[in-house]
Amino acid sequence: MNRSTRSNDRYGRSGGSRSAGSGGGSRSGGRNGGSGGRFRSQGPRRPKAAAPQGEFALPVTITPALPAAETFGELDMPAPLLTTLTRLGVTEPFPIQAATLPNSLAGRDVLGRGRTGSGKTLAFGLALLARTAGQRAEPRQPLALVLVPTRELAQQVTDALTPYAQALHLRLATVVGGMSIGRQAGALRNGAEVVVATPGRLKDLIERRDCRLDEVRITVLDEADQMADMGFMPQVTELLNQVRADGQRLLFSATLDRNVDKLVRRFLNDPVVHSVDPSAGAVTTMEHHILHVQGTDKHATTVEIAARDGRVIMFLDTKHAVDRLTKDLLASGVRASALHGGKSQPQRNRTLAQFKSGQVTALVATNVAARGIHVDNLDLVVNVDPPTDHKDYLHRGGRTARAGESGSVVTLVLPNQRREITRLMATAGITPQITQVRSGDAELTRITGAQAPSGIPVTIAAPVADRPKRSSSSSSSRGRRSRPAQARRAGNGDRSSAPRNGDRSSAPRRNAASS
Incomplete structure (x- = not known):
């Protein structure tokens, strides 16, 4: 039965x-x-x-x-x-x-x-x-x-x-x-x-x-x-x-x-x-900061935070916004990469591996990265777009201060978002530190490690092993499918009914007890 x-x-x-x-x-x-x-x-x-x-x-x-x-x-x-x-x-x-x-x-x-x-x-x-x-x-x-x-x-x-x-x-x-x-x-x-x-x-x-x-x-x-x-x-x-x-x-x-x-x-x-913890799960080793910014200065502030020494995860609401910010960061000299549900699984795995190895220092992501990702010594998470749900806030912030380590969660808030963010924090059981900042401010640097970007465009190359091989143009190879074509055809039937936008990934953890 x-x-x-x-x-x-x-x-x-x-x-x-x-x-x-x-x-x-x-x-x-x-x-x-x-x-x-x-x-x-x-x-x-x-x-x-x-x-x-x-x-x-x-x-x-x-x-x-x-x-x-x-x-x-x-x-x-x-x-x-x-x-x-x-x-x-x-x-x-x-x-x-x-x-x-x-x-x-x-x-x-x-x-x-x-x-x-x-x-x-x-x-x-x-x-x-x-x-x-x-x-x-x-x-x-x-x-x-x-x-x-x-x-x-x-x-x-x-x-x-x-x-x-x-x-x-x-x-x-x-x-x-x-x-x-x-x-x-x-x-x-x-x-x-x-x-x-x-x-x-x-x-x-x-x-x-x-x-x-x-x-x-x-x-x-x-x-x-x-x-x-x-x-x-x-x-x-x-x-x-x-x-x-x-x-x-x-x-x-x-x-x-x-x-x-x-x-x-x-x-x-x-x-x-x-x-183990109250439902809100506010971590005692985690600092929560609300940074009040003006709309005309938000992008410059975001770029300076991304240019900090050390890694950072930056959360935005949409795939389009993630791709746009990643492009701007690369043009500014920040080693950034995008992670969202529109990326293929091999792309997502590669991006995470590059972020964990330090080849990428700014991971720009949707909520696809809000759970299940563990990165050693990640001390800063930034909500470029504030979450609309307190659980999303807690899970985004949970990418730092893991297994007893310390870390900070920073949320950029525009004037018209302040009332809603106040309610969200109350629901989450968090009392954040609130600071008015502008790009270039000493307080912004103190809280996030922000600094001016180099301005020299960078490119994040895929590992050699991940690059598709060209098919031979000789007559002996005619009629044979190239390796990428075979992979595309093999993948046509590989569909899951799981929603794409929620998927995520990770690698082995340094402290296995935190698993």
Whole structure:
């Protein structure tokens, strides 16, 4: 029986609650063998009350949660995982990891909220891998699933979990739009215990009969609020209806609102609820600045900030505005590159790699870069166009001050935007420092490191390996397709139903505990 058919009443449905003990309830084969699924008793349950916490009333945990772990060593995880954590320098769990891992390892459903950079990926990833260890997936039938809203976050999750999966001899497959669907189908046919996927591409592969979810025993929803905001809810619901009804659900996000409440009510059973930070997630190591600027001076101010020593991410509302500012910055001597949903996935991956290596110092982006991107030592984020939603502000700002580092978020505000930004900051729970600035001001330099650009135009060249090869003009090559033409034709059928404008990416993190 599918979990969703039992009842949609999260706060008063029938069904047994699970033990929070080390066994996590009755389970066949345990973590390293057998079915790995959960079998709940059908005894009566007392009604669930709602706790006024966060952006909506979070459910109260009925079955007492296990106490938080002080070290990874005291957790019930396979030795190879502990060895890998030590090798990568991950010595102490972050708060969200310490609180949720004892319970998720025991088989409990988890509803976790923590600000970006708080360590959510390892919080769900270590439990998922530990409870899948020792099992082998049949072709096209994964055992564990991580659903994420964008391509870049899927890659980030894959990168963060790969060394731990390799230590346990588990196979990972990444399933996202914008890449070869044939290769992804091949990875599933070869067998993959863990699949990290965006909903649209996974749905495509299921419809092609290249994947089945009826053996998925652990399902993770990462950044669930964004999936709801992006219109993925029908796809997510359809996919959750296909996984094992007795499986485990782990839902993690930096923010939780009423859109996510529908998923909580329908698919989570007596979850352990943990919130690392208040919903607003204002980071104590982060400074928030509102810079009041005049319309005639905004562009010059933006260029001076971009010309600073050190990297910066600059957010704008539209793809057109991103491309225009990037062109202006390059002409002014700033090594800038654009990132938005209109770029191909290889272009986006290349841009991020150049930004992380320092070849590009100013990343100009839409909200496509607001989540899932980790860059070491990034100390400044600039909202050239202020966000319209407080969650967008928090996620944009979350690209800095990650894993305990410090950083600043600067928002350029025109006179006619001041009232709306005041309301947005209040909703986000942030009290910013407000300063009136003009280009060339000492205060602008003090806050952002702004300086005059060199004025010498620069060009950001693609790596040699990324440049298309010319086909030979000799008679022996006539009739053969050039490599770019083959790639274009191969890509014609590679479409995902996931919205393009929300997709994103990342690379492995320096501090793996922050994953």
